[in-house]
Amino acid sequence: GESVGLHLPTLSVQEGDNSIINCAYSNSASDYFIWYKQESGKGPQFIIDIRSNMDKRQGQRVTVLLNKTVKHLSLQIAATQPGDSAVYFCAEIRSGYALNFGKGTSLLVTP
Amino acid sequence: DSGVTQTPKHLITATGQRVTLRCSPRSGDLSVYWYQQSLDQGLQFLIQYYNGEERAKGNILERFSAQQFPDLHSELNLSSLELGDSALYFCASSVVASLTGELFFGEGSRLTVL
Secondary structure, eight states, X not given: OOOEEEXXXXXXXXXXXXXXXXXXXXXXXXXXXXXXEEOTTSOOEEEEEEETTOSEEEOSSEEEEEETTTTEEEEEESSOXXXXXXXXXXXXXXXXXXXXXXXXXXXXXXX | OXXXXXXXXXXXXXXXXXXXXXXXXXXXXXXXXXXXXXXXTEEEEEEEEETTEEEEEOSOOTTEEEEEOTTSOEEEEEOSOOGGGOXXXXXXXXXXXXXXXXXXXXXXXXXXXX
């Protein structure tokens, strides 16, 4: 079926290390991808997006990589900080409408 | 603060009952989205309205309905509630009709059905 899934449900990293959160998608027609972060007790917050005609996009301390060949998306967080602890969701967009975000990956930053 | 306001924050009710969740989008945003978040299903898109009109439907049950009013606030009505409807319900808003940019999420309404 068509779905967005996350490889790892939980990820633990040490403060200062780089984090990589992965996401697989199955529909090659998806033309837009978004990463969201959800802190405990809050709603999801936009982090970064990437269009299917791009391979890489950088933001502040975050980089999203898109590999259309294997239908894989990743979010890299540089110098991870305690405030980065949250659940991270990826979402694929087709025809301008959001699909389900999936369960997310929980990132835990340890001192 | 995203600028999206949801009420109530918490709601406890019984099976078979009906509840209404309310959402006020960010000032200037015409599009409102409703999402359901549960532990086993993740964040599921329910329905979208744009400037008062239904724009897209996702995994919304027939027992659920929504509308967007002229002042752009939206309500999600959940009826004949079942235990499995217990979840966090998020509203999000955006300026445009098509989802090609950032969505601003509220802090959610937590529904518990006993």
